[in-house]
Amino acid sequence: QELRDLARGIHPAVLTDRGLDAALSSVASRCLVPVKVSVDLPARPAEAIEGIAYFTVSELLQNVSKHAGARSASVEVWRSGPRLLIRVSDDGRGGARMSGGTGTGMAGLAERLRAVDGVFTVDSPEGEGTVVSAELPWRERGLA
Incomplete structure (x- = not known):
């Protein structure tokens, strides 16, 4: 339900109220x-960027739960200059690919x-876990 709401532009209350x-x-x-x-963010990014970051991590953690066969995972989010950086990693079986139809999975x-x-x-790499890195433009809250 949270993902459907986010897709309609409705942020989860915890994101709206308390941030990433x-x-x-x-x-x-x-x-x-x-x-x-x-x-580790100095401030909250623009609402749209915050929503995209949330959605991205949410979908990646769903992938970890469904496909990775992992024992643990980590999520790191930080700002570097004009970019919001995200890294989601797990110690699972690896082998994740960007394949898939338009709008689906990692390619989506x-x-x-x-x-x-x-x-x-x-x-x-097969048998070595997965690291997904994402970068978004940093936009100041209230200005973008």
């Missing part, structure tokens, strides 16, 4: 494997990020 750290911690608590969450996430001048990469 609390919202991502909430998503992580529902993952089937333990997830360490680290959010990459497409959505590119639409806002973002970057999305997947490093997932």
